Amino acid sequence: MxxxxxxxxxxxxxxxxxxxxxxxxxxxxxxxxxxxxxxxxxxxxxxxxxxxxxxxxxxxxxxxxxxxxxxxxxxxxxxxxxxxxxxxxxxxxxxxxxxxxxxxxxIPNVPHPSVPNGSSDEDNEEIYNEGNVPTLHENAKPHWELAKTYGIIDFELGNKISGAGFPVYKGKGARLQRALIAYFLDKNTAAGYTEYQLPHLVNEASCFGTGQLPDKEGQMYHDSRDDLYLIPTAEVPGTNVFRDVLLSETELPIGITGYTPCFRREAGSYGAHVRGLNRLHQFDKVEIIRVEHPNNSYKAFEGMIEHVKDILRELKLPFRILRLCGGDTGFPSAMTYDFEVFSTAQDRWLEISSVSNFETYQANRLKLRFKNSDGKNELCHTLNGSSLALPRVLAGILENYQTADGIKIPEVLVPYTGFDIIS
CATH class of the missing domain: 1.10.287.40 (Serine-tRNA synthetase, tRNA binding domain)
Known part of the structure; x- marks a missing residue:
């Protein structure tokens, strides 16, 4: 705040x-x-x-x-x-x-001066675009049809067990999902992030600390008996690692990464644009979180952007970066860049990562401070980013890597999957 x-x-x-x-x-x-x-x-x-x-x-x-x-x-x-x-x-x-x-x-966070005016995602600014959109064979399909054809994701079974928005990954689909998680974590730890295994349920104080409450209360699953919330993102437990912490200046910067399932009610989400993996109630995500000195946070922000770029380059997926306008920027964020992968079969862009700088907004709620060189306590800056959210990355791989003979596996993932094609 x-x-x-x-x-x-x-x-x-x-x-x-x-x-x-x-x-x-x-x-x-x-x-x-x-x-x-x-x-x-x-x-x-x-x-x-x-x-x-x-x-x-x-x-x-x-x-x-x-x-x-x-x-x-x-x-x-x-x-x-x-x-x-x-x-x-x-x-x-x-x-x-x-x-x-x-x-x-x-009161939401104050947007950075460079954040453009605007009221919706239509007003976001594209600031970067990389990669070639592949030309697919004549009978190319969207990922939900591919999933059924190759028996790798069962949406109907998930609906029977839980309801819509809870897919079941099977066989090579489950193996590919696990491969992506391992690959993302390896990339993040190689970049200096410390891996954490985090709780999937958090208390009210944690939700207030990162700004999910009171803003997103209706979008979270809540257990009223124990007053605990299912996490909408690893950002919540990961950032709350540092709640009520006083750091020394020499401890900065700090970077952590973690894989968690994420749970979102997604109330009011209907229509063709949410078919298949496009929008789920439960999904997997690998997150990166940084605690920075205020003087260095925007340099760190750019470093996070380059890190996600590098992952998408290795996956060889066409992507673009958007600077979100004020009306589309999240409640606690001062600046957010969204990454989107192009889905050739759906002929549309799919958001697969958001990288945000919260400046002191979360730190003030969390009472996260460091002792500066003058011996005074000063608020840290916090940042986080998806690195990456799996459903739409998986959708992009299935659709963009499909051939008449099957779905090829990105070369960088083959050591993790143990196979190079789903057929």
């Missing part, structure tokens, strides 16, 4: 930049400033009341020692009144702090 001090110092700039999200934040920003001023005034009043009460307590002790009992009793009545005032002020202060925090949770 945004720091109140930053809001006060940059009020007009924050309102202007939040307008990129098509939000008029004037009321929220002004209310946050007012709540903080009220909080400070109550804190000062409370501190003064406590100080007066403590001073009187000492005076009462001296009066009783000197035998001035009547004066002491009069002051005792005053201290009683001060204690009642203290309780009232503490409650008012707590209410004010809670109201401020609740409001700050509702």
């Amino acid at each position: 945004l720091e109140v001090a930053v809001i006060k110092e940059n009020k007009e700039d924050i309102i202007t930049r939040l307008a990129k999200r098509n939000i008029d934040a004037t009321k929220m920003v002004n209310e946050a400033i007012t709540l903080d001023e009220d909080r400070k005034a109550l804190q000062t009043k409370l501190d003064n009341t406590k100080a007066e009460s403590n001073s009187l307590s000492k005076e009462i002790g001296n009066l009783f020692k000197s035998g001035e009992v009547q004066k002491g009793n009069l002051l005792k009545e005053k201290t009683r009144q001060l204690k009642e005032t203290t309780k009232t002020l503490e409650q008012e202060l707590n209410d004010k702090v809670d109201a401020l925090k609740e409001l700050l949770y509702k």
Whole structure:
């Protein structure tokens, strides 16, 4: 969340930049400033009341020692009144702090100045494009038909077991899925990321820490009995590794990677564009997460972009990169680049990765700080990216690598699969 001090110092700039999200934040920003001023005034009043009460307590002790009992009793009545005032002020202060925090949770991150204006994905900017779209044979099929033809993914079986959006991978389909996970993790660890195995259920504090709550509450699966959430992405448990952590400056940067299944309700997602693997309730993803010094985070951001590029080059999939507009940028993100792979059989682009810089937004929620060279505590910057989300990568491989004789396996994956064609 945004720091109140930053809001006060940059009020007009924050309102202007939040307008990129098509939000008029004037009321929220002004209310946050007012709540903080009220909080400070109550804190000062409370501190003064406590100080007066403590001073009187000492005076009462001296009066009783000197035998001035009547004066002491009069002051005792005053201290009683001060204690009642203290309780009232503490409650008012707590209410004010809670109201401020609740409001700050509702204010999204401020977009980076380079984020374009816009209201939807139609306004995103293509900034990079690489790879040749293959020419497919005459009877080329979309991946959901290929999956049925070769018996590698069973959507109907998944529907029977769980419901729509829970596919069952079989035989070489399951082996290819496992190969992609292993390949992605090997690429990430070779680039310096430390591998973590992370929980798939997280508590409410973790969801607030990364910004899924309160913004995405309706999109997550929630177990009300234990008050735990199924993770929508490894970003949530991975970033919360660093919640309430004070790092030394020499510990930065930190990079971690992890594979997890991800769970999303995807409420309201219907139509042909979500067929097959295009949009699922459960899917696999390998994530990369970075904790950076504020001075280095955008250099690290570009490094993450190059890392994902390198993976897609090795897979030999045609891809493009989009800089998301303000209206399409995620709630906690300051800047996001999306990677999309071209699906030749579907004749459309499929999003397969988002790389985001959250600057201090998540770190402030997480209380993730480092001690700088001056000995002062400073908020870190957090970043994350899909490296990669498997369903649409798999869809791209099945469709773009299909031939009349079967589906070829990208050369880089053959050592992981143990076979070079699905036939």
